[in-house]
Amino acid sequence: MKKNKAICDAQTCFMCQNCIEEWRPAICANKTNFKLKKGELVFKEGDAVTGIYFVYSGNIKVYKKWDADKELILRFAKGGAILGHRGIGDDLIYPISASALEDSVVCYVDMKFFESTLKVNTELTFQLVNFFANELRVSERRMRDLAHMPVKGRVADALLKLQNQFGITDTGLININLSRQDLASYAGATYETVFRVINELVSENTISLTGKSIAVVNQEALTALIESA
Amino acid sequence: MKKNKAICDAQTCFMCQNCIEEWRPAICANKTNFKLKKGELVFKEGDAVTGIYFVYSGNIKVYKKWDADKELILRFAKGGAILGHRGIGDDLIYPISASALEDSVVCYVDMKFFESTLKVNTELTFQLVNFFANELRVSERRMRDLAHMPVKGRVADALLKLQNQFGITDTGLININLSRQDLASYAGATYETVFRVINELVSENTISLTGKSIAVVNQEALTALIESA
DNA sequence: CGTTGGGTTGACTGATCTCAACCTCCGTGG
DNA sequence: CCACGGAGGTTGAGATCAGTCAACCCAACG
Numbered sequence: 250m251k252k253n254k255a256i257c258d259a260q261t262c263f264m265c266q267n268c269i270e271e272w273r274p275a276i277c278a279n280k281t282n283f284k285l286k287k288g289e290l291v292f293k294e295g296d297a298v299t300g301i302y303f304v305y306s307g308n309i310k311v312y313k314k315w316d317a318d319k320e321l322i323l324r325f326a327k328g329g330a331i332l333g334h335r336g337i338g339d340d341l342i343y344p345i346s347a348s349a350l351e352d353s354v355v356c357y358v359d360m361k362f363f364e365s366t367l368k369v370n371t372e373l374t375f376q377l378v379n380f381f382a383n384e385l386r387v388s389e390r391r392m393r394d395l396a397h398m399p400v401k402g403r404v405a406d407a408l409l410k411l412q413n414q415f416g417i418t419d420t421g422l423i424n425i426n427l428s429r430q431d432l433a434s435y436a437g438a439t440y441e442t443v444f445r446v447i448n449e450l451v452s453e454n455t456i457s458l459t460g461k462s463i464a465v466v467n468q469e470a471l472t473a474l475i476e477s478a
Numbered sequence: 479m480k481k482n483k484a485i486c487d488a489q490t491c492f493m494c495q496n497c498i499e500e501w502r503p504a505i506c507a508n509k510t511n512f513k514l515k516k517g518e519l520v521f522k523e524g525d526a527v528t529g530i531y532f533v534y535s536g537n538i539k540v541y542k543k544w545d546a547d548k549e550l551i552l553r554f555a556k557g558g559a560i561l562g563h564r565g566i567g568d569d570l571i572y573p574i575s576a577s578a579l580e581d582s583v584v585c586y587v588d589m590k591f592f593e594s595t596l597k598v599n600t601e602l603t604f605q606l607v608n609f610f611a612n613e614l615r616v617s618e619r620r621m622r623d624l625a626h627m628p629v630k631g632r633v634a635d636a637l638l639k640l641q642n643q644f645g646i647t648d649t650g651l652i653n654i655n656l657s658r659q660d661l662a663s664y665a666g667a668t669y670e671t672v673f674r675v676i677n678e679l680v681s682e683n684t685i686s687l688t689g690k691s692i693a694v695v696n697q698e699a700l701t702a703l704i705e706s707a
Numbered sequence: 708c709g710t711t712g713g714g715t716t717g718a719c720t721g722a723t724c725t726c727a728a729c730c731t732c733c734g735t736g737g
Numbered sequence: 738c739c740a741c742g743g744a745g746g747t748t749g750a751g752a753t754c755a756g757t758c759a760a761c762c763c764a765a766c767g
Contacts, residue, residue, distance in 0.1 A: 338611035381610035396666035437625035
């Protein structure tokens, strides 16, 4: 990661957004920016936690390894998002890994400084609680889905979530460049199975392909797959 | 739920434990106790959130429904635990259900009061952030396990977690009375499959049965099931 | 050109779910 | 006291979903 002078942009960082005005200068003074190339790791499972990151630009995948060649993608962190918040608390070790899906810029704040900010800045802490509560809700819903929903539904769910988070291009394609492997890791299934499901969805006219990009054609059909078993 | 006069016990409630001394009387004044009979619901998915609960005694299962007859148990809340914290944040609707596994007592605090406490009491909020961070860690690990770990490993994991949380009796049995159905819902598999796996583990001398209760005989064998695929 | 990383496909296997039956315990009402 | 019924537990047979393995293809790139 290439280190840069910090540029504090209140529009694109959770910490600045939710911090009281007076703390902004201090935050800027304690921030470090990092430039990441595509594929570069921000941190990985087992690394010691020393601070917290915020994404300025680009797209970071947050995932948890299972095998050497299996993982589950937990979420994608885009501009403004917190990164590494799972390192907060008792445990001083990241339980997850994060790597850049495209060239990205993140900023870093030392954990001591972040925690002392939290102690002082009630609003920030309160927003953080809300943020965590949401993460937990999403996470637990996904737990249930992974346990009970068949792969086809999980793929449908993944596609809709991707469309929600990344929007669509003017030609209707989901606006993210994701390898099939990563899509599979996001849906929590194998490469080949996801591939077949994608084909199935195409032949049912629920989605369409343009190169590797995917467009949702029949949103209701996808939703239907998620609702029932 | 039978309503009672509140008895604030600093030993057994997350809020009191982490609150500044001065707020205790106010907390007590804003608490309501509820007695629950075995099987009784505290709240269910879709209910409006109006406050937050803390468990005084007993054991509450927190779960998320899938079918009419399928669910995933997310966790068990014992004495001191927070209950209904997933209702914090934007969403005014519980994403999960909670019901008593045995006769229990919970206390209830109005959400407005709880939030205003958070705004004032930095330490409580900070502890809440830590708590959420831990929940999220656990939850995301479980997500990955549900996605990639075979049932046998998930059952092993469930048993170890139960033993950790509930301890063992003097005869070595895991100190919780759980139906096979609930065990299955906790492991995220079907009743019959879990049953077969249990048998398998017994015949491998990894666990032993006494009535419906389970004792871990060979902890390392269980751990081994969790480590690798 | 060869190599490499995706992508695509088929055959096969096996884990896990479903369904259905039966059993046992226990509380309830006649 | 006994018959009944329901809830939970136990077991087997079979279907099927989804993972594994292996092959092939294609485009990019040194």
